[in-house]
Amino acid sequence: MKKQKLAVIGNGMAGIRTVEELLKIAPDKYDITVFGSEPHPNYNRILLSPVLAGEQTIKDIVLNDWDWYKDNGINLITGKTITEIHRTRRELKTNTGEVFGYDRLLIATGSNPFILPIEGKSLPGVISYRDIADTEAMIDAAKLYKKAVVIGGGLLGLEAANGLKLRGMDVTVVHVMPWLMERQLDEKAGKLLQASLEAKGIEFKMQGQTEALIAGESGRVAALRFKTGEQIPADLVVMAVGIRPNTSLAEKSGLQVSARPGGIIVNDTMQTLTDPRIYSVGECVNHRGTAYGLVAPLFEMAKVCANHLAEYGIGRYVGSVTSTKLKVTGVDLFSAGNFQGGEDTEDIVLSDPMGGVYKRLVIKDDKLVGACLYGDTVDGSWYFKLLREGKNVAEIRDQLMFGESNIGDVGHEGNTRAASMKDSDEVCGCNGVCKGTITKAIKDKGLFTLDEVRKHTKASSSCGSCTGLVEQLLMFTAGGDYSATPKTKPMCACTDHTHQEVRDAIKAQKLLSVPETMKFMQWRTPNGCTSCRPAINYYLISTWPKDALDDPQSRYINERAHANIQKDGTFSVIPRMWGGETTSSELRRIADAVDKYKIPTVKVTGGQRIDLLGVKKEDLPAVWKDIGMVSGHAYAKALRTVKTCVGSEWCRFGTQDSTQMGKDLERAMWRMYAPHKVKFAVSGCPRNCAEAGIKDVGVIGVDSGWELYVGGNGGIKTEVAQFFVKVKSAEEVLVYTGAFMQLYREEGWYLERTVHYLARVGLDYVKQKVIEDAANRQALWERLQFALDGEPDPWAEFDKARVDTRQFIPIKAVATAAMKEAV
Amino acid sequence: MSTTFSVIPAKAGIQTVSGNASLSVAGLTTADGLGSRLRGNDKNPAWFYVCKFDEIPVLGARVVERSESEGGNVAVFRNSENVVFALLDKCPHKGGPLSQGIVFGERVACPLHNWSIELRSGEAVAPDVGCTKRFTVKVDNGDVFVDLS
Numbered sequence: 001m002k003k004q005k006l007a008v009i010g011n012g013m014a015g016i017r018t019v020e021e022l023l024k025i026a027p028d029k030y031d032i033t034v035f036g037s038e039p040h041p042n043y044n045r046i047l048l049s050p051v052l053a054g055e056q057t058i059k060d061i062v063l064n065d066w067d068w069y070k071d072n073g074i075n076l077i078t079g080k081t082i083t084e085i086h087r088t089r090r091e092l093k094t095n096t097g098e099v100f101g102y103d104r105l106l107i108a109t110g111s112n113p114f115i116l117p118i119e120g121k122s123l124p125g126v127i128s129y130r131d132i133a134d135t136e137a138m139i140d141a142a143k144l145y146k147k148a149v150v151i152g153g154g155l156l157g158l159e160a161a162n163g164l165k166l167r168g169m170d171v172t173v174v175h176v177m178p179w180l181m182e183r184q185l186d187e188k189a190g191k192l193l194q195a196s197l198e199a200k201g202i203e204f205k206m207q208g209q210t211e212a213l214i215a216g217e218s219g220r221v222a223a224l225r226f227k228t229g230e231q232i233p234a235d236l237v238v239m240a241v242g243i244r245p246n247t248s249l250a251e252k253s254g255l256q257v258s259a260r261p262g263g264i265i266v267n268d269t270m271q272t273l274t275d276p277r278i279y280s281v282g283e284c285v286n287h288r289g290t291a292y293g294l295v296a297p298l299f300e301m302a303k304v305c306a307n308h309l310a311e312y313g314i315g316r317y318v319g320s321v322t323s324t325k326l327k328v329t330g331v332d333l334f335s336a337g338n339f340q341g342g343e344d345t346e347d348i349v350l351s352d353p354m355g356g357v358y359k360r361l362v363i364k365d366d367k368l369v370g371a372c373l374y375g376d377t378v379d380g381s382w383y384f385k386l387l388r389e390g391k392n393v394a395e396i397r398d399q400l401m402f403g404e405s406n407i408g409d410v411g412h413e414g415n416t417r418a419a420s421m422k423d424s425d426e427v428c429g430c431n432g433v434c435k436g437t438i439t440k441a442i443k444d445k446g447l448f449t450l451d452e453v454r455k456h457t458k459a460s461s462s463c464g465s466c467t468g469l470v471e472q473l474l475m476f477t478a479g480g481d482y483s484a485t486p487k488t489k490p491m492c493a494c495t496d497h498t499h500q501e502v503r504d505a506i507k508a509q510k511l512l513s514v515p516e517t518m519k520f521m522q523w524r525t526p527n528g529c530t531s532c533r534p535a536i537n538y539y540l541i542s543t544w545p546k547d548a549l550d551d552p553q554s555r556y557i558n559e560r561a562h563a564n565i566q567k568d569g570t571f572s573v574i575p576r577m578w579g580g581e582t583t584s585s586e587l588r589r590i591a592d593a594v595d596k597y598k599i600p601t602v603k604v605t606g607g608q609r610i611d612l613l614g615v616k617k618e619d620l621p622a623v624w625k626d627i628g629m630v631s632g633h634a635y636a637k638a639l640r641t642v643k644t645c646v647g648s649e650w651c652r653f654g655t656q657d658s659t660q661m662g663k664d665l666e667r668a669m670w671r672m673y674a675p676h677k678v679k680f681a682v683s684g685c686p687r688n689c690a691e692a693g694i695k696d697v698g699v700i701g702v703d704s705g706w707e708l709y710v711g712g713n714g715g716i717k718t719e720v721a722q723f724f725v726k727v728k729s730a731e732e733v734l735v736y737t738g739a740f741m742q743l744y745r746e747e748g749w750y751l752e753r754t755v756h757y758l759a760r761v762g763l764d765y766v767k768q769k770v771i772e773d774a775a776n777r778q779a780l781w782e783r784l785q786f787a788l789d790g791e792p793d794p795w796a797e798f799d800k801a802r803v804d805t806r807q808f809i810p811i812k813a814v815a816t817a818a819m820k821e822a823v
Numbered sequence: 824m825s826t827t828f829s830v831i832p833a834k835a836g837i838q839t840v841s842g843n844a845s846l847s848v849a850g851l852t853t854a855d856g857l858g859s860r861l862r863g864n865d866k867n868p869a870w871f872y873v874c875k876f877d878e879i880p881v882l883g884a885r886v887v888e889r890s891e892s893e894g895g896n897v898a899v900f901r902n903s904e905n906v907v908f909a910l911l912d913k914c915p916h917k918g919g920p921l922s923q924g925i926v927f928g929e930r931v932a933c934p935l936h937n938w939s940i941e942l943r944s945g946e947a948v949a950p951d952v953g954c955t956k957r958f959t960v961k962v963d964n965g966d967v968f969v970d971l972s
Contacts, residue, residue, distance in 0.1 A: 456950050462936075527882060527903050530925045530932040553882040557923040557934040565934050569920040804880055810888040810896075813871035813971060 003031045006309065007092055007102035009082050009249070011036025013045055014282025014298040015108030016064055021306030023072055025524065029310060033075040033100060035082050035092070040132055041066055044446060046295055048135050049156075052163030058132060063446040085253035087275055104277055104309060107250055107264060111243040111283040111293065116151065120213030125221035126237045129160045138238065142167035145235030149173075149224050151210055153180040155324060157240035158193075161202050164236070171201075172232060174208040174224070184324045184335040188351065189358050189374040196331055196356065205232070213237055245284045245291050263291040268316040270305035281305050287319065294322045299448060307496065314522065315496050323384045332373070334380035337387050338362055339372035348401050361401060366394040378418065379403035381471045392762060404468060418472035427469050430462035438470060442477040450474065463716050492531035494523050499535065499749035506539050512548045513540065530556075535750035538637065541673065542745050545787035550802050558635035561807060562794045563620055566613065571620060573612040575629035576670060579644045579662035579682075580608025586629060593626045607641030607679065609634070618808050624795040630670070631795040637751075638673045639680070642666040643691065647684030647701065656701025658684035661730055665699075668734055669741065671791040672784070675748035675757070678741065693721050696754040697737050702726075706733050710740060710766070711758040719755045722763055725771050739770045739780035745787075746780075868959065869972035873899055876965045879907065884922040884931070886912060887969065897958060898922030899969060900942055902929060908942035909960045909969045915940075915953025 006022075008015045011034050019032060036042075040062075047061040069076040077094075084093040085105070092100045113128030115121055125145075127137050141148070142164055150161045153175030165171045173180075179190030180197075194204055209227040213234070216222025224234045245263040247255075255274045256265045263286025265273040270285070272278045281301040283293055292298065297320035307315035323336035341347055341362045350359045355375070361383065362370035367390050371383040382404040386393060393400055421427070423436030441447060441456045453470055454461040460470040490496045497505075502521060511517045514536050518528060527533065533554040540548035552560045563571035577586070590610060594602055601613040609632055615623055624631075634640055642665050645651065647658030662682040672678070681692040682699040692698025694714035698721045700707045705728040712721025725736055743766060748757040758766060770777050794801035871887075879885050879901040887897040887909075896912035898921050906929070912922045919935030930939045930948065939948035945955040959970040 525928055527927050529927050530937060533925065533927065553880060553926070556925065561923070565920075565923060567917070567919075567935065569918075569923070804883070806878060806880070806885070807883075810886045811874055811899075813873055813887045813889070813897075813969065816870045816872055816968065 004029065004103040005101060006030035006032045006104045006106065007100060008032065008034045008106045008108060010108030010110060011042055011078060012108060012110050013042065013295060014302055015106060016042040017299055017302035018106060018281055018305045021303050022309050025306065026310035033077065035080060036078045037081040038131055039079045049159035049163060052135050052138055052160065053166050082249060085249065087253055107278060107280040107284060108282045109246040109249060109284045112246045113239065114242045114244050115239055116210060116241060118210060118212055120215065120221065123213055123215050123221040124219060125235060126213055129156050129238050129240045138164060139167065141236040142169050146170055147233045148236040149232065149234040150238045150240060152240035154240060155181060155184065160238050160240055165200060165202050172203045172205055174205045174210060176207065176209055178207055186340055186360060186372055189372050192353065192356065192358050192374050193331065193333060243293055247284055258286040261291045262286065268318060269308045270301055270317060279305050287317065290319065292320065292322065296320060296322060321388050332375055332377040334373040334377035335371065336384045337370035339370035341370065345369065350401050359401060366392050368393050378472065381475045382468060418469050418476060428459035428466045431458040433457050433459040435473065438473050439477045442474060491535060492529055494525040494528050494532050495521060497521050502536060503539050506543050512544055514551050514554050538673065538675065538750050552802055552804055561617065561620065562631060562635060562803060564635040570614045570616055573615050573623055574605065574609050574632040574634035575627055576632040577609045578666050579642055579659050581659060589627045593623050596626065597623055608643050609641060618810055621808050630793045636673065637676050639669050639678045641679055643681040645683050645689035651684060653687060654684035655703045656684050656706065658682040658690065658701050661699060661733060664730065664734060665737060669738065672741065672788055674745050675750050676753045694718060695721060697740065699733055708736055711755040713753055713755045735777065735781050736770060738784045739777040740766065742780040742784040743769055867972060868970040870968045871971050873967040873969050876962050876967050882926045884926065886922045897969060899960065899967060900926055900931060902926055907960045907962055907967055909958035910942065910945050911956040913955060914938055915947055915955050
């Protein structure tokens with residue numbers, strides 16, 4: 001098929017990001033031509049301020065060098081401007097008169113700085129702050145002149161002022177409002193910011209209305225006059241009073257453009273309202289009435305646009321929540337959402353003017369809707385996450401102000417503050433990645449998303465407990481407008497659908513196999529990947545027990561071989577010991593198997609069982625047969641151990657027979673696959689020797705019955721289980737536990753532990769479904785019985801459990817006759 | 824005559840993919856797409872019989888056992904398009920047994936640390952870097968052979 005022609009007007013971050021996304025998913029679909037009026041390859045505009053401040057060079061901030069265009073077969077035309085779009089002929093005309101045809105067009109012309117319509121605005125020495133040329137002009141001016149005036153006390157203006165000050169100029173910031181960055185900060189934080197910039201030597205003229213710029217003898221600007229008549233000297237004037245979407249070309253071509261706040265009007269697939277062959281992304285766009293001036297939304301747009309250009313057509317852009325961070329070294333400032341609050345919101349404020357710390361959290365309907373942080377911004381990314389996810393914060397409200405570190409985390413030496421870590425400090429304990437490695441990768445490779453950091457550094461790609469730290473590093477290194485993980489996350493790179501959407505489709509359409517699901521949901525890859533295939537397989541068997549057949553090839557090796565793979569390729573075997581009890585004959589059989597199969601290590605597990613380590617794969621079936629015990633599912637996303645204390649049978653303090661309760665629970669629910677591993681514990685009295693507080697379901701016997709706790713976790717992040725319900729009888733313990741488990745099985749996302757499931761849906765919701773609604777509880781319990789009825793022991797009933805026994809038989813290659821003859 | 828028939832014992836009744844229209848399994852191909860034709864640089868292939876094609880699970884693998892002195896185990900994969908591939912059963916990362924990994928598209932994910940390896944070339948998928956030795960495979964009349972030379 002002949003390639004279509006895609007023309008991209010604008011060689012900036014949004015346009016090129018779209019091209020990158022497109023090349024990832026449909027590399028051969030288009031012949032791509034990019035037009036850029038600046039004589040540079042694509043660079044990171046956000047980092048112009050560190051360049052001005054002398055902390056980085058132009059070379060450091062290039063995102064795609066010339067070779068990148070060449071390597072990807074992109075025709076790059078710089079230094080020329082497109083002056084006309086002939087839409088009916090589908091042609092572009094440059095300022096030098098050349099004509100280019102297109103099949104699809106992408107307009108990414110970004111924005112222009114707003115120039116105050118005042119006398120003297122065009123004098124030499126008056127510039128805006130937008131691109132490399134402006135930055136270089138400022139650097140040059142700082143060598144020759146002394147007095148600089150920056151008009152505009154917003155993000156860009158302050159970064160310019162800081163840079164010019166560092167380059168030795170005397171800088172005055174003129175701002176028309178009573179406090180700085182009024183669109184990002186409330187008054188208190190704005191005043192604190194002003195004080196700290198004053199301490200750096202920058203002067204301020206607040207509520208200053210500029211009337212005119214006055215030329216000196218040389219014809220260059222020499223002074224600025226206010227409406228009050230007051231005059232201040234100025235050899236360099238930087239206008240940073242805001243940006244306007246650059247839509248002149250679009251307007252001229254008859255594309256519909258919004259009057260206020262400006263921008264080419266696009267739909268949710270980033271196509272212009274007027275002409276579906278023309279797409280637009282970035283700061284020049286108006287989407288649902290909003291024009292964005294930060295990077296994160298641009299990247300989300302780019303993804304959707306590329307998706308549509310590739311004709312996948314399933315992605316939609318639905319708007320972004322943005323956050324801001326000022327890139328002035330030594331000033332920590334963060335804001336996001338509706339930080340000003342309103343009539344129906346509540347504020348939590350921490351104010352320490354002497355210490356230079358001010359934090360304001362705005363809450364509405366138990367949800368965080370805005371945050372404004374000054375002086376201490378380490379929790380910015382965490383607040384931003386809570387805000388984007390619209391999480392209910394009622395339960396953590398009293399600790400909210402003190403940050404995520406206050407909520408407990410282990411495994412990083414208790415370190416939760418990325419900013420204060422040294423470059424040599426380890427961030428990712430699983431893969432041994434230090435802070436320096438991550439920040440270097442973010443800078444050198446121009447990374448913006450968590451996924452990119454994971455791919456390039458491996459940090460946060462294993463257990464994920466350092467994800468918060470990595471997000472903080474991204475925020476600090478790439479700037480506040482790093483591309484935050486979107487709140488509806490696709491399952492994996494094979495699809496744009498979320499876990500929930502896949503679950504829903506499997507249920508609504510009665511999909512029964514992995515290929516059928518992928519076909520229905522238009523998977524981009526032929527048979528998925530290691531993330532989506534196991535997830536889909538679980539959703540199928542949990543949604544349609546008995547109807548959907550388990551697919552062993554969509555399971556991780558442990559669940560395919562029914563044993564845990566070890567680093568040397570051998571396996572470990574953990575038989576089930578009901579409630580942690582065993583007998584002399586079981587122990588004798590285990591001991592004999594250990595001798596017979598020369599099993600190198602025998603270890604007692606934390607879950608009151610015995611682990612045989614170093615079993616060869618071909619010995620597995622024989623070991624299982626010899627020990628004559630059922631699978632402990634220690635390798636599976638399924639019910640693992642039920643830990644018990646000895647209880648009233650022996651213990652002088654015991655109030656209930658916890659061992660029997662544990663055995664009954666285990667007998668009722670073993671063979672139960674779940675979104676993630678599941679652990680229970682039963683203690684016979686509140687001394688809680690079985691450690692029920694850190695299990696998915698913990699049961700504690702008291703004199704008058706049993707207390708149930710749910711959502712505990714002793715792993716990556718220790719989570720204490722929450723009180724669920726108190727019941728009188730052992731029978732009720734079974735039903736309530738089973739009903740909760742079934743709800744989790746039906747609604748949990750794959751690899752979501754109960755604690756995370758509860759955090760997502762809320763404990764109240766689960767209580768309502770399981771405790772208050774008795775009929776629903778019974779129905780859940782019955783569905784669990786139905787699902788588990790007749791489920792096989794995978795260590796004995798190979799056929800029924802769909803265990804492919806060929807895997808246990810290694811092949812000895814046989815020389816062919818010709819080979820034998822040759823020998 | 825091509826070298827093809829010198830390595831395939833005619834008496835065993837094995838015929839080449841290209842030479843036989845009555846295949847028991849439709850649409851069989853080998854990783855290099857050469858059928859039984861050999862690469863120009865493989866002058867002295869050592870074809871070993873592995874198993875029946877049907878004995879390799881779809882989206883799965885079988886292990887051909889070899890001692891360390893012989894070079895170690897070889898993993899023989901089959902993907903959903905019924906293409907057969909063979910790689911040394913060792914991930915270039917930390918030596919994980921690739922045969923135990925999940926097969927998808929033309930890749931396998933190592934079961935130890937989830938590196939993705941291209942089945943066709945043995946190369947690790949970027950940004951990981953490394954390469955596993957690959958072996959030439961052929962399928963003849965439902966029999967799978969691998970060149971262990």
